[in-house]
Amino acid sequence: MTDYDVIVIGAGNAGLSAAATMQRGGRRTLLLERHNVPGGAAHSFVRGRFEFEVSLHQLAGMGDEGGNGPLRAVFDMLDVTKRLEFVVDDDLYRTVVPGVLDVTLPADWQGVVDTLDSHYPGNRAQLTRFMELVRDTGVWQLVARANLHKMQEQIEWLSGMSDVRRYGLKSFQAVLDEFFTDERLKHVLASYWSYNGQTASVCAFMDLARLLTLYIEYKPYQVVGGSMSMSSAMLASFLEAGGEVKFNTDVSKIVTRGGAAAGVRLADGTEISSRMVISNAPTVTTYTRMLDDGVVPDRVLKDLRGRALGPSATVLYLGLDAPAAELGFLTSTSFITADLDEGNLDRANRTLEPARYLVATCYDVRPTGYAPPGASQVALASLHYGAPWEALAPEEYARTKFAYAQSQLELLKAIAPGVRDVIEEAEVSTPLTFKRYLSQPAGTIYGFDQDISDSWLFRNEDLAPNVPGLVCISNWTGAGGYNSMIVMAARVCQRILSM
Ligand SMILES: Cc1cc2nc3c(=O)[nH]c(=O)nc-3n(C[C@H](O)[C@H](O)[C@H](O)COP(=O)(O)OP(=O)(O)OC[C@H]3O[C@@H](n4cnc5c(N)ncnc54)[C@H](O)[C@@H]3O)c2cc1C
Incomplete structure (x- = not known):
């Protein structure tokens, strides 16, 4: 016994x-x-x-x-x-590249097509076909994952889905390039790359298609x-x-x-x-x-x-003494990137140079009960591999993490320029924090790359x-x-x- x-x-x-x-x-x-x-x-x-x-x-x-x-x-x-x-969000996300684009997508299949076509006219037919491909690829995976023990059936089903077979294991970027020419439109559609830990040219189409399907089909939720x-x-x-x-x-x-x-x-x-x-x-x-x-x-x-070990993140947690709407937070989730160059992003994720990308999450656009009345809570998260943080001399740690957090605040100005004036609490976590508290090698947040x-x-x-x-x-x-x-x-x- x-x-x-x-x-x-x-x-x-x-x-x-x-x-x-x-x-x-x-x-x-x-x-x-x-x-x-x-x-x-x-x-x-x-x-x-x-x-x-x-x-x-x-x-x-x-x-x-x-x-x-x-x-x-x-x-x-x-x-x-x-x-x-639970609190349900109607918006999928807002994507901003300062001076280049600012687009908010609704969490709705047709709404994504309509919104992107209104920003970048002339793409409706391709957008419709692309989103159908995303949905087919995403839904197939959700069903397949539920039925892994019936794999033969899944393989038979997949054999009837020629588009999924054709595109599923290409990179997300390769499929975007086949459908569209406008780099801004492609950038908006690839915004969820960081939720998978890899930029669009490295990430499998099927992985980002699954994420988009999960959030559009079932909506993004917050928990009170x-x-x-x-x-x-x-x-x-x-x-x-x-x-x-x-x-x-x-x-x-x-x-x-x-x-x-x-x-x-x-x-x-x-x-x-x-x-x-x-x-x-x-x-x-x-x-x-x-x-x-x-x-x-x-x-x-x-x-x-x-x-390979996947990325971790550096996160600036902010307690702000002002309501979300007053500060400029229109959506719970905003992706802000310095420019459209993916090479710059990948380099920044692997070094300690200033942040070039972040996801700004405001928990009080639809209040989740975390912030006191009249105040708001925001997290600025940038993907970051653990290696450069692990190589840092201990005496350099505090200065480096606060300098990095300052660069995240600089990026945030694109949507909420007044945040610095109302910061009541600020805390920074780095890959070393996640390594320590989660026992994850190099602080990785999604396991392997x-x-x-x-x-x-x-x-x-x-x-x-x-x-x-x-x-x-x-x-x-x-x-x-x-x-x-x-x-x-x-x-x-x-x-x-x-x-
Ligand atoms: C900053 C950040 C942002 C994220 N954002 C999102 C998001 O918006 N949406 C989303 O879906 N996912 C997000 N994720 C990812 C998500 O949090 C993880 O995928 C998920 O929580 C991982 O769960 P897990 O159980 O595998 O591992 P963990 O949460 O790491 O749990 C492992 C547990 O095992 C314990 N443990 C380890 N070794 C031992 C041992 N020897 N003895 C006893 N206990 C041990 C650890 O203490 C820990 O509690 C995010 C993660 C981070 C860090």
Whole structure:
């Protein structure tokens, strides 16, 4: 008899979803989290009279009540929806390149075509066809991901979708170039590149098509009380079903017996046995640090060595003593880029030179309850690889991060020039912050680089474990993001339960 049926290492989005699904499916489950709060990236922190959202900019995959949003389906199944209040955005995003373009897209298929055609006339037919391709490619993936265990059916379906096969694994930029000539129009359509971690010429068309589909089909959502409320709701679902959780608990090893996972060893030496271990810790850490030599097949280690660490982010969190509308925030999400040159962007993401891009998220255009009345909360996030921050001398750290934050404020002037005058609280997190608090190598926020060769289609989301009894579920095993993590973890666990 083992101590538990299942041990879940890590209470991030994926760990919480997995633990709640297993416990509610009748498996005695123990959830172990290194930090003193649940959520991983999905949590908040307090400065002065503001509670700051750490990471959630736009929640994908919810959709209307009674609809078929993948995230809503999982939240319903886990009895989480009733514990949360959501705010729906009608706008997808606003994209600004100072002096070049300023376009706000609605979260509506036809609205995207109409808006872009009004800004860049003469493109209606191509826009219509392009958005149909985005929708077909996006919807196919959502269905395919739900039915990975029925892959033969999916392959048959895909064989009838010649456009998806033709374009899916090209870069997003290559497909844009085939459809359009206006660089401004292409730039607006590629705005979500940072949500995938890669610029449009590196990112697979299918990945950005899936993101656009998730946000247009199911609308961008905010959560009242922020992502911390979601983490707390998933934890409540788990505990209510009889699950056990331990915080401030660091798992140092996965114990194996006869080559199969048989439990965990904590940092204080305590061993706890289980029939199955689910790791929400980074996959690279799980396979290279938490298992004894010889347990992980060589092909897996070789595969890990061939992949690149994805980006992290530098985020300036601002508590502002003025209402959002007064400051110029017209949409919850605004993408601001210094110019149209993608090469400049890619260089800036990999160095400590001033920010050339950011996503400005204002949580009070449609208030989510975080900022006090009359005030507003804004996060300025720029993708950033961890390497230059890790190479920085410690005595240079504070000066560098504040200089970087100043450059983010400079970019923000394009939409909200008066922000500097009303800053009440400011905090900066860098890749080193995410490395420290999330235990993610180089602070990466989406796991591996998600380029064309590393699309979810080629990843091991299936149930054939590389180490018997051990399942890895995190950013590193599927497409990153809230919706993807929560949905993927629940589905993998449902399949385990049905075996
Ligand atoms: C700044 C930022 C902005 C983002 N914006 C968005 C967005 O707008 N929309 C979106 O969909 N996604 C966004 N994301 C991505 C999203 O947050 C992640 O994809 C998702 O939260 C990852 O969930 P996870 O469970 O895989 O990992 P994590 O959240 O990293 O959780 C892993 C957990 O495991 C714990 N752990 C690790 N090792 C151990 C160990 N040995 N023992 C015990 N516990 C351990 C960690 O402490 C952590 O709590 C953003 C992320 C960041 C950081």
